[in-house]
Amino acid sequence: DNNKSVEITKGINDLDKIILHQTQGSSVEVYLYGAHVTSWKKKGEELIFVSSKAIFSPPKPIRGGIPVIFPQFSNLGSLPSHGFARNRFWTIENNLSHVTNEVFVDLLLKPTEADLKIWPHRFEFRLRVTLKPGGDLMLTSCIRNTDAAGKPFTFTFAHHTYFSVSNISEVEVKGLENLDYLDNLKNRTRFTEHEDDITIESEFDRIYLSTPSKLAILDHKKRTFVVQKDGLPDAVVWNPWETKAKTIVDLGADEYKYMICLEAAAIGKPVTLNPGEEWKGRLQLSTRY
Numbered sequence: 001d002n003n004k005s006v007e008i009t010k011g012i013n014d015l016d017k018i019i020l021h022q023t024q025g026s027s028v029e030v031y032l033y034g035a036h037v038t039s040w041k042k043k044g045e046e047l048i049f050v051s052s053k054a055i056f057s058p059p060k061p062i063r064g065g066i067p068v069i070f071p072q073f074s075n076l077g078s079l080p081s082h083g084f085a086r087n088r089f090w091t092i093e094n095n096l097s098h099v100t101n102e103v104f105v106d107l108l109l110k111p112t113e114a115d116l117k118i119w120p121h122r123f124e125f126r127l128r129v130t131l132k133p134g135g136d137l138m139l140t141s142c143i144r145n146t147d148a149a150g151k152p153f154t155f156t157f158a159h160h161t162y163f164s165v166s167n168i169s170e171v172e173v174k175g176l177e178n179l180d181y182l183d184n185l186k187n188r189t190r191f192t193e194h195e196d197d198i199t200i201e202s203e204f205d206r207i208y209l210s211t212p213s214k215l216a217i218l219d220h221k222k223r224t225f226v227v228q229k230d231g232l233p234d235a236v237v238w239n240p241w242e243t244k245a246k247t248i249v250d251l252g253a254d255e256y257k258y259m260i261c262l263e264a265a266a267i268g269k270p271v272t273l274n275p276g277e278e279w280k281g282r283l284q285l286s287t288r289y
Protein backbone atom coordinates (compact mmCIF):
# COMPACT_ATOMS: atom_id res chain seq x y z
CA ASP A 1 0.00 0.00 0.00
CA ASN A 2 1.69 3.18 -1.15
CA ASN A 3 -1.06 5.57 -0.16
CA LYS A 4 -0.82 8.18 2.52
CA SER A 5 -3.91 8.11 4.66
CA VAL A 6 -5.46 8.53 8.07
CA GLU A 7 -7.71 5.65 9.05
CA ILE A 8 -10.05 5.80 12.03
CA THR A 9 -10.83 2.31 13.20
CA LYS A 10 -11.26 0.06 16.23
CA GLY A 11 -8.43 -1.61 18.11
CA ILE A 12 -8.33 -4.17 20.91
CA ASN A 13 -11.51 -4.28 23.05
CA ASP A 14 -13.23 -2.03 20.54
CA LEU A 15 -11.17 0.99 21.63
CA ASP A 16 -10.90 3.75 19.01
CA LYS A 17 -7.64 3.66 17.13
CA ILE A 18 -6.14 5.79 14.40
CA ILE A 19 -3.72 4.42 11.85
CA LEU A 20 -1.49 6.77 9.90
CA HIS A 21 -0.15 5.29 6.67
CA GLN A 22 2.82 6.75 4.87
CA THR A 23 4.62 5.64 1.71
CA GLN A 24 7.13 2.74 1.75
CA GLY A 25 5.32 0.69 4.37
CA SER A 26 5.55 3.16 7.25
CA SER A 27 2.68 3.37 9.69
CA VAL A 28 1.77 4.54 13.17
CA GLU A 29 -1.10 3.40 15.37
CA VAL A 30 -2.46 5.55 18.16
CA TYR A 31 -5.28 4.83 20.59
CA LEU A 32 -7.55 7.69 21.64
CA TYR A 33 -7.33 6.08 25.08
CA GLY A 34 -4.24 7.84 26.43
CA ALA A 35 -3.27 9.28 23.00
CA HIS A 36 -1.12 6.20 23.26
CA VAL A 37 1.05 5.19 20.29
CA THR A 38 1.09 1.38 20.18
CA SER A 39 2.87 0.77 16.90
CA TRP A 40 5.43 2.46 14.67
CA LYS A 41 6.55 0.61 11.60
CA LYS A 42 9.04 1.31 8.85
CA LYS A 43 9.02 -0.93 5.78
CA GLY A 44 6.49 -3.03 7.66
CA GLU A 45 8.90 -3.69 10.53
CA GLU A 46 7.75 -2.97 14.11
CA LEU A 47 10.01 -0.60 16.08
CA ILE A 48 7.99 -0.14 19.26
CA PHE A 49 7.62 -2.68 22.06
CA VAL A 50 4.17 -3.55 23.40
CA SER A 51 3.89 -6.23 26.06
CA SER A 52 2.21 -9.49 25.02
CA LYS A 53 0.33 -9.13 28.32
CA ALA A 54 -0.70 -5.50 27.83
CA ILE A 55 -4.17 -4.85 29.22
CA PHE A 56 -6.32 -2.71 26.95
CA SER A 57 -8.95 -2.06 29.61
CA PRO A 58 -9.40 1.48 30.91
CA PRO A 59 -8.41 2.76 33.44
CA LYS A 60 -5.36 0.46 33.28
CA PRO A 61 -2.58 2.14 31.27
CA ILE A 62 -1.29 0.18 28.27
CA ARG A 63 2.07 -1.53 28.96
CA GLY A 64 4.42 -0.54 26.15
CA GLY A 65 4.13 1.84 23.23
CA ILE A 66 4.48 5.54 24.02
CA PRO A 67 2.44 6.56 27.07
CA VAL A 68 2.02 10.31 27.55
CA ILE A 69 3.05 11.20 31.12
CA PHE A 70 1.30 14.41 32.27
CA PRO A 71 0.89 16.36 34.55
CA GLN A 72 3.09 14.37 36.95
CA PHE A 73 6.05 12.10 36.37
CA SER A 74 6.16 9.08 38.72
CA ASN A 75 5.26 9.98 42.32
CA LEU A 76 6.60 13.56 42.15
CA GLY A 77 3.34 15.00 43.46
CA SER A 78 0.01 14.01 44.93
CA LEU A 79 -1.55 12.48 41.80
CA PRO A 80 -1.50 8.78 40.97
CA SER A 81 1.89 7.74 39.55
CA HIS A 82 2.58 9.24 36.09
CA GLY A 83 -0.47 11.52 36.22
CA PHE A 84 -3.65 10.94 34.27
CA ALA A 85 -3.14 11.80 30.57
CA ARG A 86 -2.26 8.17 29.82
CA ASN A 87 -5.60 6.88 31.03
CA ARG A 88 -8.03 9.45 29.76
CA PHE A 89 -9.99 9.38 26.51
CA TRP A 90 -8.66 12.00 24.13
CA THR A 91 -10.62 13.37 21.18
CA ILE A 92 -9.69 13.92 17.56
CA GLU A 93 -9.41 17.62 16.87
CA ASN A 94 -8.72 17.26 13.21
CA ASN A 95 -7.46 14.73 10.79
CA LEU A 96 -6.56 16.88 7.83
CA SER A 97 -4.59 14.24 6.09
CA HIS A 98 -1.44 15.01 4.11
CA VAL A 99 -1.88 18.75 3.55
CA THR A 100 1.86 18.52 3.13
CA ASN A 101 3.87 15.37 2.51
CA GLU A 102 3.27 14.51 6.14
CA VAL A 103 0.41 12.48 7.54
CA PHE A 104 -0.83 13.54 10.94
CA VAL A 105 -3.64 13.59 13.44
CA ASP A 106 -4.28 16.17 16.16
CA LEU A 107 -5.55 14.85 19.48
CA LEU A 108 -6.96 16.93 22.32
CA LEU A 109 -7.27 16.44 26.07
CA LYS A 110 -9.21 18.76 28.36
CA PRO A 111 -9.87 18.05 32.04
CA THR A 112 -13.26 16.69 33.07
CA GLU A 113 -14.99 17.90 36.23
CA ALA A 114 -13.64 14.77 37.97
CA ASP A 115 -10.09 15.61 36.81
CA LEU A 116 -10.47 19.14 38.17
CA LYS A 117 -11.19 17.64 41.61
CA ILE A 118 -7.80 15.90 41.70
CA TRP A 119 -5.85 18.58 39.73
CA PRO A 120 -7.69 21.93 39.86
CA HIS A 121 -6.30 23.45 36.66
CA ARG A 122 -7.96 24.07 33.33
CA PHE A 123 -5.77 23.22 30.36
CA GLU A 124 -5.85 22.19 26.73
CA PHE A 125 -3.29 19.62 25.69
CA ARG A 126 -2.91 19.18 21.94
CA LEU A 127 -0.79 16.31 20.69
CA ARG A 128 0.03 16.11 17.00
CA VAL A 129 1.18 12.67 15.88
CA THR A 130 2.99 13.00 12.56
CA LEU A 131 4.41 10.38 10.25
CA LYS A 132 6.98 11.99 7.99
CA PRO A 133 7.64 10.95 4.38
CA GLY A 134 10.76 8.96 5.35
CA GLY A 135 8.85 7.21 8.13
CA ASP A 136 10.11 9.31 11.06
CA LEU A 137 7.60 9.66 13.89
CA MET A 138 7.08 13.07 15.44
CA LEU A 139 5.11 13.90 18.56
CA THR A 140 4.41 17.60 19.06
CA SER A 141 2.84 18.62 22.35
CA CYS A 142 1.22 21.93 23.03
CA ILE A 143 -0.12 22.55 26.54
CA ARG A 144 -2.01 25.74 27.32
CA ASN A 145 -3.21 27.13 30.62
CA THR A 146 -6.84 28.06 29.93
CA ASP A 147 -7.67 28.91 33.55
CA ALA A 148 -9.76 32.06 33.49
CA ALA A 149 -9.43 32.48 37.24
CA GLY A 150 -5.82 33.47 36.72
CA LYS A 151 -3.96 30.67 38.46
CA PRO A 152 -0.61 29.37 37.22
CA PHE A 153 0.05 25.61 37.22
CA THR A 154 3.16 23.48 37.24
CA PHE A 155 3.69 20.08 35.65
CA THR A 156 6.25 17.41 34.83
CA PHE A 157 6.09 15.49 31.57
CA ALA A 158 7.46 12.53 29.61
CA HIS A 159 6.98 10.58 26.41
CA HIS A 160 7.54 7.15 27.99
CA THR A 161 8.77 5.45 24.80
CA TYR A 162 9.28 1.66 24.88
CA PHE A 163 11.68 0.84 22.04
CA SER A 164 11.78 -2.68 20.66
CA VAL A 165 15.30 -4.17 20.81
CA SER A 166 16.81 -7.47 19.64
CA ASN A 167 18.11 -8.13 23.14
CA ILE A 168 18.90 -5.74 25.98
CA SER A 169 22.43 -7.22 26.10
CA GLU A 170 23.06 -5.78 22.61
CA VAL A 171 22.05 -2.23 23.53
CA GLU A 172 24.04 0.93 24.27
CA VAL A 173 22.59 4.35 24.97
CA LYS A 174 24.61 7.27 23.60
CA GLY A 175 24.62 10.93 24.51
CA LEU A 176 24.40 10.77 28.30
CA GLU A 177 28.11 10.67 29.17
CA ASN A 178 29.30 13.07 31.89
CA LEU A 179 25.76 14.11 32.77
CA ASP A 180 24.16 14.21 36.19
CA TYR A 181 21.31 11.84 36.90
CA LEU A 182 18.88 11.06 39.67
CA ASP A 183 18.86 7.37 40.50
CA ASN A 184 15.27 6.27 41.07
CA LEU A 185 16.62 3.08 42.68
CA LYS A 186 18.49 5.13 45.32
CA ASN A 187 15.83 7.61 46.48
CA ARG A 188 16.69 9.87 43.54
CA THR A 189 20.19 10.55 44.81
CA ARG A 190 22.14 12.64 42.32
CA PHE A 191 25.19 11.07 40.64
CA THR A 192 27.40 11.91 37.66
CA GLU A 193 27.61 9.44 34.77
CA HIS A 194 31.19 8.30 34.18
CA GLU A 195 30.52 5.67 31.49
CA ASP A 196 30.84 6.74 27.86
CA ASP A 197 28.37 4.14 26.70
CA ILE A 198 25.52 3.08 28.87
CA THR A 199 24.79 -0.62 28.84
CA ILE A 200 22.14 -2.30 30.94
CA GLU A 201 23.00 -5.37 32.99
CA SER A 202 20.57 -5.09 35.90
CA GLU A 203 17.53 -3.06 36.94
CA PHE A 204 18.04 0.49 35.68
CA ASP A 205 15.89 3.55 36.44
CA ARG A 206 17.52 6.95 36.08
CA ILE A 207 16.53 10.51 35.24
CA TYR A 208 19.40 12.09 33.29
CA LEU A 209 19.25 15.88 33.58
CA SER A 210 19.78 18.56 30.91
CA THR A 211 20.61 16.11 28.16
CA PRO A 212 21.59 16.96 24.55
CA SER A 213 18.79 17.43 22.01
CA LYS A 214 19.99 14.29 20.21
CA LEU A 215 20.37 10.86 21.84
CA ALA A 216 20.71 7.40 20.36
CA ILE A 217 20.07 3.77 21.17
CA LEU A 218 22.47 1.43 19.43
CA ASP A 219 21.12 -2.08 19.02
CA HIS A 220 24.12 -3.95 17.61
CA LYS A 221 21.98 -6.72 16.12
CA LYS A 222 19.31 -4.54 14.52
CA ARG A 223 19.43 -0.79 14.16
CA THR A 224 20.11 2.57 15.76
CA PHE A 225 17.26 4.67 17.05
CA VAL A 226 17.86 8.41 16.96
CA VAL A 227 15.88 10.47 19.44
CA GLN A 228 15.70 14.21 18.80
CA LYS A 229 13.88 16.49 21.17
CA ASP A 230 13.02 20.10 21.91
CA GLY A 231 11.64 21.48 25.15
CA LEU A 232 12.28 18.09 26.77
CA PRO A 233 15.65 18.52 28.48
CA ASP A 234 15.71 15.34 30.54
CA ALA A 235 15.89 11.67 29.59
CA VAL A 236 14.69 8.73 31.68
CA VAL A 237 16.28 5.36 31.00
CA TRP A 238 14.34 2.41 32.39
CA ASN A 239 14.55 -1.36 32.27
CA PRO A 240 12.94 -3.37 35.08
CA TRP A 241 15.19 -6.44 34.62
CA GLU A 242 14.27 -9.92 35.76
CA THR A 243 13.17 -9.58 39.38
CA LYS A 244 11.14 -6.38 38.97
CA ALA A 245 9.63 -7.68 35.73
CA LYS A 246 8.09 -10.57 37.66
CA THR A 247 6.15 -8.08 39.80
CA ILE A 248 4.68 -6.34 36.72
CA VAL A 249 1.53 -8.32 35.90
CA ASP A 250 1.19 -6.94 32.38
CA LEU A 251 4.75 -7.74 31.33
CA GLY A 252 5.83 -11.25 30.28
CA ALA A 253 8.54 -12.79 32.48
CA ASP A 254 11.34 -12.48 29.92
CA GLU A 255 10.02 -9.52 27.94
CA TYR A 256 12.32 -7.05 29.73
CA LYS A 257 14.98 -8.38 27.34
CA TYR A 258 13.21 -7.00 24.29
CA MET A 259 12.53 -3.43 25.45
CA ILE A 260 14.24 -0.31 26.64
CA CYS A 261 12.52 2.87 27.73
CA LEU A 262 14.29 6.07 26.75
CA GLU A 263 11.90 8.82 27.74
CA ALA A 264 12.17 12.42 26.55
CA ALA A 265 11.04 14.39 29.58
CA ALA A 266 10.76 17.63 31.53
CA ILE A 267 11.22 16.61 35.16
CA GLY A 268 14.25 18.29 36.77
CA LYS A 269 12.84 21.74 36.16
CA PRO A 270 9.05 21.45 36.28
CA VAL A 271 7.21 23.66 33.77
CA THR A 272 5.06 26.51 35.06
CA LEU A 273 2.40 28.13 32.87
CA ASN A 274 0.56 31.33 33.65
CA PRO A 275 -3.00 31.74 32.34
CA GLY A 276 -2.92 32.08 28.56
CA GLU A 277 0.62 30.73 28.33
CA GLU A 278 1.57 27.74 26.23
CA TRP A 279 4.36 25.18 26.43
CA LYS A 280 5.68 23.20 23.48
CA GLY A 281 7.60 19.96 23.40
CA ARG A 282 8.73 18.00 20.38
CA LEU A 283 10.02 14.47 19.98
CA GLN A 284 11.26 13.03 16.69
CA LEU A 285 12.17 9.37 16.37
CA SER A 286 14.14 7.99 13.46
CA THR A 287 16.25 4.94 12.67
CA ARG A 288 19.55 4.15 11.01
CA TYR A 289 20.59 0.74 9.85
Ligand SMILES: O=P(O)(O)OC[C@H]1O[C@H](O)[C@H](O)[C@@H](O)[C@@H]1O
Pocket residue numbers: 061074081082184205206236237238261
Ligand atom coordinates in the same frame (compact mmCIF):
# COMPACT_ATOMS: atom_id res chain seq x y z
O1 LIG B 1 4.57 0.86 35.67
P1 LIG B 1 4.46 2.28 35.23
O2 LIG B 1 3.59 3.11 36.12
O3 LIG B 1 4.04 2.41 33.79
O4 LIG B 1 5.92 2.89 35.34
C1 LIG B 1 6.98 2.30 34.69
C2 LIG B 1 8.28 3.04 34.99
O5 LIG B 1 8.19 4.35 34.50
C3 LIG B 1 9.37 5.17 34.61
O6 LIG B 1 10.35 4.73 33.74
C4 LIG B 1 9.88 5.24 36.02
O7 LIG B 1 11.15 5.87 36.08
C5 LIG B 1 9.94 3.87 36.64
O8 LIG B 1 10.25 4.00 38.03
C6 LIG B 1 8.64 3.12 36.47
O9 LIG B 1 8.75 1.84 37.04
